Amino acid sequence: MSPSAEVPVATAGVSRVPAGDALLQVRHLVKHFTVGGGLFGGTPGVVRAVDDVSFAIRRGETLGLVGESGCGKTTTGRCILQLERPTSGQVIFEGRDLTGLDQVALRPVRRRMQVIFQDPYSSLNPRMTVGQILAEPIAVHRLITNAARRRERVHDLLQRVGLLPQHADRYPHQLSGGQRQRVGIARALAVEPALIICDEPVSALDVSIQAQIINLLEDLQAELHLTYLFIAHDLAVVRHISDRVAVMYLGKIVEIADRRELYENPLHPYTQALLAAVPIPDPALEASRPRPVLGGEVPSPLNPPSGCVFHPRCPIAVDRCRGEIPPLREITPGHWAACLLA
Amino acid sequence: MPALAVARFERRLCRRNPVLGGGRKERAVRRATTVGRGAKPPAECDEVPLRGATLRGVVGTLLEVRNLQTHFATRGGVVRAVDGVSWDVREGETVALVGESGCGKSVSALSIMRLVAAPAGRIVGGQILFKGRDLLRLGEEEMRRVRGREIGMVFQEPMTSLNPVLNIGRQLTEGLEIHLKLSPADARRRAEELLAMVGISDPGRRLRQYPHQFSGGMRQRMMIAMALACNPSLVLADEPTTALDVTIQAQILELMKDLSRRLGVAMLIITHNLGVVARYADRVNVMYAGRIVERATAREVYGRPRHPYTLGLLRSVPRLDEPRRARLTPIEGQPPDLTRLPPGCAFAPRCAFCVERCTREAPPLAEVDAGGHVSACWEAARLERVGEPVR
Numbered sequence A: 001m002s003p004s005a006e007v008p009v010a011t012a013g014v015s016r017v018p019a020g021d022a023l024l025q026v027r028h029l030v031k032h033f034t035v036g037g038g039l040f041g042g043t044p045g046v047v048r049a050v051d052d053v054s055f056a057i058r059r060g061e062t063l064g065l066v067g068e069s070g071c072g073k074t075t076t077g078r079c080i081l082q083l084e085r086p087t088s089g090q091v092i093f094e095g096r097d098l099t100g101l102d103q104v105a106l107r108p109v110r111r112r113m114q115v116i117f118q119d120p121y122s123s124l125n126p127r128m129t130v131g132q133i134l135a136e137p138i139a140v141h142r143l144i145t146n147a148a149r150r151r152e153r154v155h156d157l158l159q160r161v162g163l164l165p166q167h168a169d170r171y172p173h174q175l176s177g178g179q180r181q182r183v184g185i186a187r188a189l190a191v192e193p194a195l196i197i198c199d200e201p202v203s204a205l206d207v208s209i210q211a212q213i214i215n216l217l218e219d220l221q222a223e224l225h226l227t228y229l230f231i232a233h234d235l236a237v238v239r240h241i242s243d244r245v246a247v248m249y250l251g252k253i254v255e256i257a258d259r260r261e262l263y264e265n266p267l268h269p270y271t272q273a274l275l276a277a278v279p280i281p282d283p284a285l286e287a288s289r290p291r292p293v294l295g296g297e298v299p300s301p302l303n304p305p306s307g308c309v310f311h312p313r314c315p316i317a318v319d320r321c322r323g324e325i326p327p328l329r330e331i332t333p334g335h336w337a338a339c340l341l342a
Numbered sequence B: 001m002p003a004l005a006v007a008r009f010e011r012r013l014c015r016r017n018p019v020l021g022g023g024r025k026e027r028a029v030r031r032a033t034t035v036g037r038g039a040k041p042p043a044e045c046d047e048v049p050l051r052g053a054t055l056r057g058v059v060g061t062l063l064e065v066r067n068l069q070t071h072f073a074t075r076g077g078v079v080r081a082v083d084g085v086s087w088d089v090r091e092g093e094t095v096a097l098v099g100e101s102g103c104g105k106s107v108s109a110l111s112i113m114r115l116v117a118a119p120a121g122r123i124v125g126g127q128i129l130f131k132g133r134d135l136l137r138l139g140e141e142e143m144r145r146v147r148g149r150e151i152g153m154v155f156q157e158p159m160t161s162l163n164p165v166l167n168i169g170r171q172l173t174e175g176l177e178i179h180l181k182l183s184p185a186d187a188r189r190r191a192e193e194l195l196a197m198v199g200i201s202d203p204g205r206r207l208r209q210y211p212h213q214f215s216g217g218m219r220q221r222m223m224i225a226m227a228l229a230c231n232p233s234l235v236l237a238d239e240p241t242t243a244l245d246v247t248i249q250a251q252i253l254e255l256m257k258d259l260s261r262r263l264g265v266a267m268l269i270i271t272h273n274l275g276v277v278a279r280y281a282d283r284v285n286v287m288y289a290g291r292i293v294e295r296a297t298a299r300e301v302y303g304r305p306r307h308p309y310t311l312g313l314l315r316s317v318p319r320l321d322e323p324r325r326a327r328l329t330p331i332e333g334q335p336p337d338l339t340r341l342p343p344g345c346a347f348a349p350r351c352a353f354c355v356e357r358c359t360r361e362a363p364p365l366a367e368v369d370a371g372g373h374v375s376a377c378w379e380a381a382r383l384e385r386v387g388e389p390v391r
């Protein structure tokens, strides 16, 4: 399949978008990890961390990716960045399939695609000052070779993310969590990327600081025409920031739609359960709200259930669900769900 | 069920009023009668209170924290983690302690259990009255009994509070044998019951497993079983679901709430999640920089916040029940360094309502209306005029 071909139907949500409008296309992405069978014996098994995932992100758009712990969100992000080599499938970024490229060929691509991590504490080198942290990628990618100009650029970056020039001389441990996350964002911006993968960028921050960082990400997107893949488990935050939202469960996308459509008219029982489980900060409303609790837990990706992977927990499952794998289908225009009954 | 205490547990379950197990509506009615100082006991009393013979509206105070001060000596100076804090929990009630990380929530809970890490950490003042006794004056032996039996505790990270090399069964039966003096066989039977009670299936097999063989949600269920093992009258739950996924969080919170209702156990829920508080707490204490800045019933705090920090918190979170806003409204700035608290109101540098007096004088926690709603803000009256502030 050549990268310039029409986006295949399975590339949910943008089926009628010409391929050229998509900055990133993920096609049938699979990532399996082999575990066990080593030192500690046990039968070797295959963790199906990402199991046939397809989606596309348009230029300037924010795609939210939600799902419970271990469902494969981070692995999807790492496969896009080629930090993890996919088992199969394609990652087409700015028109090129990255899965076949070697490290040398990937270098210029890495500049166009950056990542912001959840944990601002561990993702910054503790022995470097903020100024050094920000100058390093600029030097490595030879964006600015003159040291004085580089310092200027660092100050410009600090200002952009709401920090002060004097923060350049601080070490990460001398900053608060919110400030460290600002440094993480500035570092991602330093190389002028087109796409930023934000992996739980506000989950470790206090609520009052989360709003600051979300506003900052939105401002930067507008100013710099950035495209985001926004990975998070907080459904309210994802609704706020995303244009479209994909819901993952056990390595698969079970639903993907425009933000509004997904939250107002969720079609997949898992999405419905997720939304019902979110407590709303209003005691009067909570007292009157039905509270169906989804039973059971996410099964192990080592041994996923047959048929629809959600069937052991699904409140409306029928016999058929145990045997048939529901394909991701376009139920209404732009709204895709993987449920036999949707 | 041989031992006396176990029989007591059973009795309590048997005395369960059908209303309690009933639908949401009944529960809401029942809850409304338990909330607030001014709330009257229900007129006709088929509402059998589960613990003690008193009615919910007039039940006594179970735990009263008075002017608690817990400080840590660090290289950077004295951290006033808990700086003169007073609050209480009544029998059978669920009280929340909310605030940002580092504001002193965990240290408050640890102080009650007298588990503050010495020598750096010290309770330097105040009283902790539990059923009328000052826990700070108890001997270590007596305190151990309080910890094991009378006050249960559930932590955010169950893995760090479970013993990785002891099987689940042993961790449960140990306390039962020591505190309830059960025989090993009885303790085992009781342990199975406890696991079943918290929704762990096949308890016989599960008791032989080790913590690492449990998922995060199951470990938290196990912690709850341990906390409830000896029929405590109070459970302190410090961020009990913060490490869990939203569907598992909902399971665990429903379980805790259900058990606390059925067994009449009072709960202190410590969390930074405003949604969790709204769903489960009767009364709320909002903490900032080592102090309580606002306290009221949950409905009051959310519906008519009278402290700028509470108002700011409520405004800063996106909500699923409201139209999406174009922009979030954060609280600007950062929480203060607890070793260098400003002289006046600790919130002043971030406060939109700040007036000149705020930077000089610390506002006391004062009543803002008759229903027991208190706020530590010089401008609390102005907040009332903000009108419907949250929406």
Ligand SMILES: Nc1ncnc2c1ncn2[C@@H]1O[C@H](COP(=O)(O)OP(=O)(O)OP(=O)(O)O)[C@@H](O)[C@H]1O
Pocket (backbone or CB within 6 Å): A033, A034, A035, A047, A048, A049, A050, A067, A068, A069, A070, A071, A072, A073, A074, A075, A076, A233, A301
């Ligand atoms: N290097 C690895 N070796 C084996 N299994 C792995 C590896 N990396 C991830 N996995 C497994 O793949 C699955 C998906 O993991 P991933 O980190 O993508 O989840 P996630 O959705 O990001 O979860 P979280 O919300 O907890 O961050 C999990 O079951 C995880 O244990």
Ligand SMILES: Nc1ncnc2c1ncn2[C@@H]1O[C@H](COP(=O)(O)OP(=O)(O)O)[C@@H](O)[C@H]1O
Pocket (backbone or CB within 6 Å): B072, B073, B074, B079, B080, B081, B099, B100, B101, B102, B103, B104, B105, B106, B107, B108, B117, B120, B121, B338
């Ligand atoms: N062992 C300790 N040594 C020094 N400072 C501590 C210690 N434990 C907690 N603190 C400090 O006390 C304050 C309150 O902490 P804590 O109660 O854990 O906050 P939270 O509200 O997040 O639970 C923080 O400033 C924290 O850094």
Ligand code: SF4
Pocket (backbone or CB within 6 Å): A268, A269, A270, A308, A309, A310, A311, A312, A314, A315, A316, A317, A318, A321, A326, A338, A339, A340, A341, A342
């Ligand atoms: S396919 Fe069946 S089990 Fe899966 S979500 Fe739909 S109804 Fe539930």
Ligand code: SF4
Pocket (backbone or CB within 6 Å): B307, B308, B309, B345, B346, B347, B348, B349, B351, B352, B353, B354, B355, B358, B363, B376, B377, B378, B379, B380
């Ligand atoms: S006392 Fe002053 S600074 Fe403090 S919260 Fe009230 S208005 Fe703001």
Ligand SMILES: [Mg+2]
Pocket (backbone or CB within 6 Å): A073, A074, A075, A199
């Ligand atoms: Mg992850």
Ligand SMILES: [Mg+2]
Pocket (backbone or CB within 6 Å): B102, B105, B106, B107, B238, B239
């Ligand atoms: Mg804490």
